[in-house]
Amino acid sequence: MLRLTVAGITGRMGHAVAELARADPAITLIGGLIRPEREGASDLMLPAGIQLTADALALLRESDVLIDFTQPAATARYASACAEAGCALVTGTTGLGDDQLDELRTAATSIPVLHASNFSLGIAVLRAVLPALVRALADWDVEIVEHHHRHKRDAPSGTALALREIIRAGRPETNSPVVAGREGMALRRPGEIGIHAIRGGGEPGRHLVLLGSEDELLELSHRVHSRRAYAAGAIAAAKWLAGRAPGWYRIDDLLAERLGDLAWASYARGRPGSS
Ligand SMILES: NC(=O)c1ccc[n+]([C@@H]2O[C@H](COP(=O)([O-])OP(=O)(O)OC[C@H]3O[C@@H](n4cnc5c(N)ncnc54)[C@H](OP(=O)(O)O)[C@@H]3O)[C@@H](O)[C@H]2O)c1
The missing domain is CATH 3.30.360.10 (Dihydrodipicolinate Reductase; domain 2)
Known part of the structure; x- marks a missing residue:
């Protein structure tokens, strides 16, 4: 059973991930990370029973993987927290600057990290x-x-x-x-x-x-017709990443078998003597 936490759960993507995770019998949704100023807010439109907190370390220590769709500065902070808690990180946040990517790469020395700008x-x-x-x-x-x-x-x-x-x-x-x-x-x-x-x-x-x-x-x-396309990709990535060695992973690593055929076909066509 994969123990999952979602950052950005009040947002469009985080919401889509949480919905799919709750319907997946192979996943236990541990909870959602929110900004400190949102703690206790009554306007959060979320299914009942999800634990929401700004205390990242507390949730991450109970989780195998964090799926994060937030903003660059928050993603960099969550990467450090994941490293401290020993929790794998799947993130789809876009617009990361060099410093923020460096923080993710530093985290990848102690936990598995997969960043993709598009999970479809x-x-x-x-x-x-x-x-x-x-x-x-x-x-x-x-x-x-x-x-x-x-x-x-x-x-x-x-x-x-x-x-x-x-x-x-x-x-x-x-x-x-x-x-x-x-x-x-x-x-x-x-x-x-x-x-x-x-x-x-x-x-x-x-x-x-x-x-x-x-x-x-x-x-x-x-x-894409709906954000479910991205959310399903992020969940597949979380299942694939859990338990792997620390390191920097790409969505192409996860899809290697499927994409491998295409890469091979392009290569073979380019070889002298191939038809
Ligand atoms: N890789 C992919 O396949 C893919 C697909 C779609 C989108 N994205 C990217 O994913 C990110 C989120 O997209 P979205 O459409 O879901 O955006 P959104 O609806 O605006 O949601 C953003 C979420 O991040 C939270 N957040 C914002 N600032 C934060 C902070 N300082 N600390 C903690 N949480 C913070 C928001 O919380 P509040 O509710 O409190 O504001 C909200 O839950 C964007 O970078 C987008 O480009 C990637």
Whole structure:
């Protein structure tokens, strides 16, 4: 039985994780971490019976894994608390700065830590196939468009940034300057990667990668219908991470078997003599 605590349980993602965890017979939901100023608040819309506290260490010492969807500063604090309590950490918080990532990496020297900017399976597969497409269409223009709900704080999304890095790595010979949005006289430069953030409505997450030549356009589009897609990925990650050795893990490690076929297929196609 996996003993789970959720940070950010009053938020959209934390709520979705708690709902799935409560319905999962393989999980005991130990409780939820909240900000000190929210302790005792009566307006928290949560299912009854969940223990809520700002005392992170007390809950984490009883837990195997913390799933965290909060904000960068809180995630860094929770990483230190997990290390002190000996509790594994799965976090999906985006917009982490270098200092905050350093705190997570320090925690990973004593506990297993898995950070992913997107827990959806569809995005994991997109990331796996993108290098082959970018290499095959090396001189095509690339643009990334992402759309998220009006409450999202960071832009561009962590997923758009990760896709951008994959594209840049696939074209090492090109400088690949990155342009965020365009305005006024803004002629496209060769090799440029355009990245555009739309904010509005309740959209849980939509990413579009456009690859275009003068005569053709290839569109890779991904959309989640509900936050359950991310929550299910985070719970799968928590089950996979519990009991592992301290270290820094990626969502691709968890999906290695499934993604391995794709990576192998791209590699095999690139080998001389392969059909
Ligand atoms: N990796 C993925 O697949 C994925 C998917 C979706 C979202 N995300 C990311 O997950 C994060 C949360 O997204 P969301 O849509 O759930 O946001 P949200 O609805 O605003 O929820 C944020 C949660 O964090 C808590 N929080 C804020 N500041 C805190 C602090 N200083 N200390 C402790 N808790 C604090 C909030 O508590 P209060 O209620 O007290 O404010 C709330 O419970 C964002 O970074 C988002 O980009 C990642």
